[in-house]
Amino acid sequence: MYDFGLVGLGVMGRNFILNVADNGFSAYGYDLDEEKVNSLKTEGGDLEKVDASTNIKTFVKNLKQPRKIMLLVPAGKIVDSVIESLLPHIDKGDIIIDGGNSFFTDTDRRESELQNRAINFFGAGVSGGAKGARRGPSIMPGGSKSAYEHIKPIFEAVAAKYEGEPCVAYLGPKSAGNYVKMVHNGIEYGLMQLTSEIYDVLKKGGDYNNDELHSSFAKWNSGRLQSFLVEITSEIFKQEDDFTKGRLVDQILDKAKQKGTGKWTSQNAMDLGIPVPSIDIAVSMRELSALKEERIKADALYDRPVVAHMDKAILEDLSEKALYFSFIITYAQGLHQLADASKEYGYNLDISVIAKIWRAGCIIRA
Template sequence: MKLADIGVTGLAVMGANLARNFARNGYTVALHNRSQEKTDALMDAHGSEGDFVPTSTLEELVASLQRPRRVLIMVKAGNPVDQVIDQLVPLLEEGDIVIDAGNSHFEDTRRREAHLAEKGLHFVGVGVSGGEEGALNGPSIMPGGSRESYDSLGPMLETIAADYEGDPCCHWVGTDGAGHFVKMVHNGIEYADMQVIGECFNLLRGAAGIEPAEQAKIFEEWNSTELESYLIEITARVLAHEDARTGKPLVDVVVDAAGQKGTGRWTVVSGLEVGSPVSAIAESVFARALSSQADVRAAAREAFGGDITPDVSEGDKDAFIEDVRQALYATKLVSYAQGIDMLQLAAKQYGWDLDIAKIASLWRAGCIIRAELLDTIMKAYAEDAQPVSLLLADEFRASLEKALPAWRRIVAHAATTGIPAPVMASSLAYFDALRAGRLPAALTQGLRDLFGAHTYLRIDAEGSFHTNWSGDLTEVVGVDTH
């Protein structure tokens, strides 16, 4: 029997499509699923696409693989991954590679990598973006794990990855959980990007009375500007779609409660842990949570009213649309800037050598946040003198200066009209906080010192200080004991 190059266990849509992608690219793929029906279904429907080796048990799967064995797990994140690992490990030998291509939490990946390393096995957490279509035709791939494991596995992953002008959207990201961390941040940026697009939709309709079909044309036009991206492209498609049952725009018959699978929330929690202010991503996660509070929303609407009357005149519409476009682009830049800041702070905390230019290159094709601006991001971070923030890269700095008046007008218009724009508004606040000469943090430190003796620093002297607030108000050199 011909030994397989790689084995895939977990043949739901993503796992099946990755297996087919490997086979279409000339690799022999061993197949396994807990229920035999999925294996049989894949063989019946797609067995002619390449060389497959169907197996019934994990023992058969492992026995069908050439050494070093490469086993890709594509099951639900969490305990199911651990369960498969526990069954696999006794069947493997030193040097074999276990790959988790699901949306696992990076801390789980770090734990698993350390555990398997003790047994002489490689564990590789791989971030995969692009959905079902990407898994089949070429996703963006973000592998972590040891460099040694990538030397064996990397060429296979690069072959099945999306291609951007001849470059595969796959590159070794860093050790242990780095791959899944980068994918998590990708998803956080995706959350913010989708939310601010939704805010623009709301503004165009609520303030200017522009209906979905007309908005579809606007977004299609925007996709030929610096906003060119996959999400803008598919926004035009969704807004143009008419519901077959009712004849209404599809967006008017879909329940306005957004779901989430956890990666956006993980990004926000991790941002707090590494001290990165990912406010745009956080507001997008909160917006999804609020959208699902149907009872509270209904009660508030009954108590305070919720009707919005368009107030942009016909003669001002074109200018308003352009303002929204500029505000969208500025906000989009902030979400990317916050994601990159988080990656850089996490690299210091977890000991990763993250190459921002390389990471940006992985996102240029195959993934959900692919966009024209990633080329510019890549170039900015490929220079020896990298910007301390993406917003200070020369081209983006010029774009922000140009967009700032429109950004302010749109955030103000949203507030006065009563149209929620949390990501757009928080991103503007983040930008203003970055450029402020003095922040109110000085008052915060004074308050903390008064109620908790936490001390403060001075701008004109070294060391920490404490004011004797309950006594004679004299200042002493302080030691924070809290």
């Protein structure tokens, strides 16, 4: 019998389940795609603690009770569909964990419906991307506190560690975990927008080339701006393009997409009456960037502003200060929203605990 079950063996799911097995827990996966099941078996071939199936009955039958089943599938109707497919086969007291970016009100609905069946439901935000899922993500769970005790040993083992302390903690009842992950992503939107704007200032206002941009961001990453986003920004400037003789960053279209979590953060902040202008603007700028054809037409009609170039040393110093200040402001806006939402929705969030579990593993770690 296996300690942990995981539904959805895409890159994130496969990496997470291998992480579980690496940390001493047996894990069983399930996916309708036989190729993904076989990929897991191949990659986990040296691990006796990993197996998978395309048959949901076989999957459930192989799990220890109370069953701990995590879903790493796209948010929305697919989550409901997977839950419905599990219900005929699981028992009272079993635990279902949604590890995707589900909207928090969907999590409240699902928790209420499953509570009526005596099934425990968790919304657990997972941040760190595919690499984090494999080597240690930041995990943000919310749901039944008593049921969390069954999940806690596994989550603490697989989570990222900061000075030995796991970057996971029980956050609160109902959708507390999904809500915290939503705001985490909203903050991420803000930080990414600010980083791109400073890049634009240095490139156009200081005429920086890619090597100089790499040097500046790398230097900032060794100081008070040390963070995952500043680190990977510094690295992108050195990345050669596989298809041209230039750098990859110069080939990337200035057109962004979004999955919805930043928008949800902004919308919910408005519902609560919380000002989060850095996050609001970041969402709007992504939407504006998507209007590529309109921007090309406007560029042909209007003159560009004349940029007065500054001394590079002065510009770099001012840019570092501006980015540092703006990062702090963006975090403050997100934490303000969490504090007020905690009162509104009865989460009883501990902001200091949230800050601690963001210190490693997650995208906004800093």
